[in-house]
Amino acid sequence: MDLFDFGKTWELITELEGVQTALLAALILGLVAGVLGPLIVMRRMSFAVHGTSELAFTGGAAALLLGIGVEYGALIGAVVAALLLGILGARDADRDSVIGVILSFGLGMGVLFLSFYKGRSGNKFGILTGQIITIDSTNLTLFVVSSAVVLAVLALVYRPLLFASVDRNVAVARGVPVKTLTVVFALLVGVSTALSVKVVGSLLVVALMVTPAAAAARVTASPWKATVLSVVFAEVSAIGGIVLSLAPGLPVSAFVTAISFLIYVVCRVIAWQRDRRTRVSAVEPASPADLAPVG
Numbered sequence: 001m002d003l004f005d006f007g008k009t010w011e012l013i014t015e016l017e018g019v020q021t022a023l024l025a026a027l028i029l030g031l032v033a034g035v036l037g038p039l040i041v042m043r044r045m046s047f048a049v050h051g052t053s054e055l056a057f058t059g060g061a062a063a064l065l066l067g068i069g070v071e072y073g074a075l076i077g078a079v080v081a082a083l084l085l086g087i088l089g090a091r092d093a094d095r096d097s098v099i100g101v102i103l104s105f106g107l108g109m110g111v112l113f114l115s116f117y118k119g120r121s122g123n124k125f126g127i128l129t130g131q132i133i134t135i136d137s138t139n140l141t142l143f144v145v146s147s148a149v150v151l152a153v154l155a156l157v158y159r160p161l162l163f164a165s166v167d168r169n170v171a172v173a174r175g176v177p178v179k180t181l182t183v184v185f186a187l188l189v190g191v192s193t194a195l196s197v198k199v200v201g202s203l204l205v206v207a208l209m210v211t212p213a214a215a216a217a218r219v220t221a222s223p224w225k226a227t228v229l230s231v232v233f234a235e236v237s238a239i240g241g242i243v244l245s246l247a248p249g250l251p252v253s254a255f256v257t258a259i260s261f262l263i264y265v266v267c268r269v270i271a272w273q274r275d276r277r278t279r280v281s282a283v284e285p286a287s288p289a290d291l292a293p294v295g
Contacts, residue, residue: 008247019246025143026238029208032147032192033238034231035154037213038223040189042165046210048085048186051099052193053205054106055081060197061113071142075194081106082190086183146195150188161185162223207253208234211260215267219274233263 012019040049059077060070081102088098154161164171164178172178189209196205212233216226241256 006247009243012246013243019242021140022242023239025140026242027235028143028147029192029195030235030238031231032150033196033208034212034234035151035227036189036192037209037230037234038216038226039161039165039185040210041213041217042223043185045189046206046214047096047099049189049193049209050206051085051103051106052078052081052186052190053197054103054110055084056190056194056197056205058106058110058113059194061110061117065113065117071194071197074197075142075146075191077106078190078194078197079187080190082186082188082193083183086186143195146191150191153184154188157181157184207257207260208238211257211264212237215260215264218264218267218271233260237263 013023040046056074056078059073059075059080061073062077063070063073066073084102085098160171160176161181161184163174164176164181168178193205193209196208213226213230215233216229220226220229237256237260240259241252241254244255244259245252
């Protein structure tokens with residue numbers, strides 16, 4: 001098995017329409033995940049993304065059992081989870097416990113639904129680890145429409161949402177509808193999480209929804225720069241993961257998570273070196289010329 005047979009990889013990309021569709025879906029998903037990611041990190045919702053993915057897993061498993069599109073079941077499950085998280089977990093003190101309750105319930109029900117399913121085991125495995133190569137024109141239409149809705153709504157609420165994310169108390173004092181924005185943002189995350197399940201599976205959604213943004217946050221404090229970097233990192237992870245998985249025929253999720261983790265480690269090293277230089281310059285003794293009296 002050759003992991004780096006780029007000739008075969010190029011042949012698969014140019015000759016198989018399914019691969020081209022998958023790359024387009026990954027391009028769209030990378031944009032959505034990259035834009036939402038910094039706000040997820042800023043609002044400390046990484047655990048919420050994981051909880052939402054478990055309900056997406058439950059919905060996908062139920063859809064598989066009923067013989068309908070897994071993506072539709074995952075979308076419904078993720079939206080339900082997002083609503084529950086947005087309403088029941090609005091208070092910071094309640095959020096972790098609510099996520100834990102939803103996560104365990106979703107995982108348990110998903111396992112139950114899969115135990116009733118008597119079809120191909122690959123379909124079961126795909127919900128957990130992703131099956132982006134199986135995306136067809138119908139799936140792509142759902143990707144495009146859902147992503148367009150997410151980005152359009154986010155564009156409308158971005159400024160007040162960013163304000164509420166940076167300083168919730170001041171936002172409340174200024175009359176920003178923080179509770180409503182919390183529910184709206186949870187829904188946007190839910191829809192995006194459902195889309196990510198098709199790429200990396202319900203177990204590894206964090207690799208696209210959180211890791212690129214967490215890496216970007218290590219190298220810049222600017223929300224705008226972090227968003228741009230997060231999109232770039234998410235695109236590299238999603239598209240690069242598909243490309244690298246083609247020749248060996250291995251699960252896409254393994255390469256997506258590996259690339260995103262590598263980017264995160266590199267950003268951590270860059271941040272560490274920058275902080276180290278800052279500390280050294282702060283304690284560096286003054287030169288004799290600097291200590292000489294003036295005049």
